[in-house]
Amino acid sequence: MxxxxxxxxxxxxxxxxxxxxxxxxxxxxxxxxxxxxxxxxxxxxxxxxxxxxxxxxxxxxxxxxxxxxxxxxxxxxxxxxxxLGAPPLAQAVFVEVSGEVKRLNPVPAQKMSRMLVRPIDAPGLPPLIRVNLDDELTPAGLGRGAVVRFRTRLMPPASPGLPGGYDFARRAYFDGIGATGRVLKPIALLRPASAPPPMRERLFAHIVGQIPGAGGGIAAALATGDQGAIAEDDAEAMRRSGLAHLLSISGLHVTALIAAVVFLLMRAMALSRRAALDWPLMLIAAGGGALAGIGYTLLTGAEVPTVRSCVAALLVLGGLAMGRDAITLRLVAAGALVVLLAWPEALVGPSFQMSFAAVVALVALGEHPRFRGFIAAREEASWRRLGRHLLAMLATGLVVELVLAPIAIFHFHKAGMLGAIANLVAIPLTTFVIMPLEALALLFDLCGWGAPFWWLTARALDLLLLVAHGVASSPWAIMRSSAQSGGIFALILAGLLWCLLWRSRWRWVGLIPAAAGVAMILKSGPPTLLITGDGRHVAVRTASGGMAILRERAGGYVRDALAETAGYDGMLEAMAAMPASRCSPDLCAVRLKGDGRNWDILVTRSSARIESGVLARDCARADIVISDRFLPVSCRPRWLKADRRLLARTGGLAIDLEVPFVRTVRSVDDEHPWIAWSAFRPRRSSQL
Incomplete structure (x- = not known):
């Protein structure tokens, strides 16, 4: 050893x-x-x-x-x-709020704005709330520093509705947000904004106004990181094609800016003979690049991914200024250590995991002797050099896709399959065409001459969207999977880290846990039964492999959440139309197969009163009873009673009847501070 x-x-x-x-x-x-x-x-x-x-x-x-x-x-x-966290609101309330606007983020794609408000003289409310404000209700003069009064229904930040779902409550707790809601009529402006909008908001509005159509939202996101103006179909195409990383301000954007500043400073100073011979050009250029990176980070709101990228870039510049080989795994480790010490909660977010995993994979591949020899400069024909660079880009893209796939499956239940190919075009197009053109357009706008550059930027963005939609339309664009457990994810991640961080032959031992985790994902089937945390929405796996939903009028958000958790990409059928179901206006009974036997499922589907004797008889005949209400003690199914009381303690459920096994959103003794237990406290119903 x-x-x-x-x-x-x-x-x-x-x-x-x-x-x-x-x-x-x-x-x-x-x-x-x-x-x-x-x-x-x-x-x-x-x-x-x-x-x-x-x-x-x-x-x-x-x-x-x-x-x-x-x-x-x-x-x-x-x-x-x-x-330092912000405790969530205890329970949903209708309230009139008077407060100071701390931030106003327009979301043109949804015709609304997200407003952060600090309530005034409201001891019963959290110190910071986030509300959605429709554009038609927005008064003139609203902005940061304004004081407004409005009515709203505030709720605790939403926990995941299903196992493996996005936990907004956890993020809101560390962001200081204690409640969310939507502004209701009327809204009164008690005091207009005391200061002009921040530079980021003005830059966002300026870019959207210069490039109408779909490209404007992409251009604004590339410059500010705000994706509010991107249409949903374009955003989905970027995600399916593996190009979504271009939309968040991260290493690509910060690196491109700093590299451009360093390049220009080096070339400008080299024009002076005295400077070229006597001055430490690299040190001065690195200092200028560092200032540009810090300024860009502050301009874009200093979000955690941007700060993380800026810290890593500053470490690189420091290494270059000292004449050291800066692009090493030690640099990545130092950047990760700084981020974890400052924002430890970022560890469980997909942004931290995917960005650092991608960088570790790229640096580890770049340090491999064979790959370094393959990309080393040599005397050869231009077409061979170009082909070698394209192969190197394809190899790095494939490595990054392989490393990021488990992370994407765990967080989003799907992983891109063609992202390496799409990035062959998208990354050079974005780095060397779109971003320089956008920078020139903003620069020439100071003199009123930016229109030709904005037109060129729009055409380049049209090409980027063409690539995104073309790749996303392929049936092989993504691989879907049902929600996976944290244990499988940890197993794969540990194996990948073992392979990437060691250098001796024992590094390949990490392939054993990684391969075991991948095998578990491939072997695991979709859940037979899905139940949302409120008990209102239920989806079951049909005999033909499809999915059927209890309430046919469920909204698109609920349908998408159920389909993604099950790893299903088709249309959701109606449970009442299944051959193995018998439904009345109040109850729905379904028979499912699993573990070599038949399972009888009983679900309530209305708020009508059900006679206690009938309910007790039907419960006794069922294996599983599901309800969004509080069921009486006389309701005793053979295996599981998932009523309001149980779901308040566990959250949503994913049930696999082949094992059988039940996955929950949270354990019944969870003490993490962002969980508003009083908001889930069951209330007895007078109807049963």
């Missing part, structure tokens, strides 16, 4: 942020303070055990530092959640 660690001594520091992230992930995964304390105690016990190993060995130091960092990571996120 010591000999192997000596061989890998250069790679050992890379595991410091991994150990810190393991502690943070443990806090998010374990349900309550007993589990958090147990993890910290186990980490400290492991550190104590490491002291029993021979002194001076690398194994002793590695285990000691790793276990201490894991404990520190759990304590770090626990402390931040305790002292």
């Amino acid at each position: 010591e000999a192997w660690l000596e061989e890998e001594r250069e790679q050992l520091p890379l595991w410091v942020p991994v150990a810190l992230g393991a502690g943070i992930a443990a806090w998010f995964s374990l349900p309550n303070r007993l589990g958090w304390l147990a993890f910290c105690s186990a980490s400290l016990a492991l550190a104590c055990a490491a002291l029993l190993l021979p002194s001076g060995g690398r194994l002793r130091r590695a285990v000691l530092i790793g276990s201490m960092m894991a404990c520190f990571g759990c304590v770090l996120i626990w402390g931040k959640a305790t002292f």
Whole structure:
């Protein structure tokens, strides 16, 4: 072991942020303070055990530092959640709010704005709420610093409706948002905005006004990171084609800006003989690039992905200024460590995971001797050089797609299959054509001469959207999967990190857990039964492999959530039309197959009163009873009663009748502070 660690001594520091992230992930995964304390105690016990190993060995130091960092990571996120988070609203309320507008984000694609408001003289409300405001209700003079009064129905930030769904409540807690709602008529402007809109909002409005149509939203997103003006069909095409990363301000945008500034400064200073001979050109250019990167980060709102990219870029510039090889895995590890120390909650978000996974994969591939030899400069014909560069781009795209696929499947239940091909065109087009043209258009707008550049930018954006829609229309564009457990995801991630961070032949041992996780995903089938957290919406897997939904009039959001969780890409049928179902206006009985037997499912579908004797008889005949109401004690199914009381404790359910097995949104003893338990407290119904 010591000999192997000596061989890998250069790679050992890379595991410091991994150990810190393991502690943070443990806090998010374990349900309550007993589990958090147990993890910290186990980490400290492991550190104590490491002291029993021979002194001076690398194994002793590695285990000691790793276990201490894991404990520190759990304590770090626990402390931040305790002292800096915003507790959610206890329960939904209708209220008249008077408050100061802290931020106003227009969303032209949905004809509304998202408004962050700090309530005034409202001790019963959270310190910050987010409400949606329709454009037709927006008064003149509304902006940051304005004081408004309006009526709204405030609710706690939404938890996932189904297992594996997006947890907005968790993000809102760390963002300081305690409630959400929609502004109702009328809205009164008590005091107009005291300051002009921030530069980001003015830049966003200017770009959207210069490029009408679909391209304007893309152009505004490339410059500001605000995707509110992108039409939903264009956004979906970008996601399906693997080009969605272009829309968020991340490493590509920050790198392109800093590289352009450094290039221009180097060329401008080289025009002076004295500067070229006597000045430290790289140091000055790196300083200018750093200032440009910091300014761009502040301009775009200093979101976590942008700050993360800026930190990494500053580390690169520092390495270049000192004449060091800056693009290394140690740089990536340093950037990850800085982000986790400042924003530990970012670890569980797809943005952090996908961006760092992609960078680690690219740097690890670039450090491989064979790949480095393949892309090294050499004397050859131009067409061979071009072909070699295209093959290198395709290889890097495939590697990134393979590494990001498990992350995309875990968070979004689908992964792009043709993203490497689409990025062959999209990344050069965006980096070398669209962004320079947009920068020139903004520059010449200062003199009123930017129209020709805006026209060229619009044509280039049309080409980008053509690529996105063309790739997205392919039936092989994405691979869908049902929602996967965190254990499978952790297994794959651990295997990939083992393969990417080590350098000796033992690195390939990581393929075993990674392959095992992939095999579990391929083997796992879609759930037989899906139940949303409120109990109103139920979807079942039909005998033909399709999906049927209880309420035919369910909205598009609910239908999409059910289909994505099941990994299904077709139309949802009506449960009442299934041959194996018998439905009345109040109840629906369905017979499903699983585990070598028939399962009888009973679902309530109305709010009408059901005679207690009839309900008790039907419950006794069913294996599973589902209801959005509080069912009486006399309702006793043979296997599971998923009524309002149970769903208030567990959230939505995904049931696989082949095992059988039940997955829940949360455990019944979950103590994470963003869960508003009082909002889920069941209320007895007088109808039963």
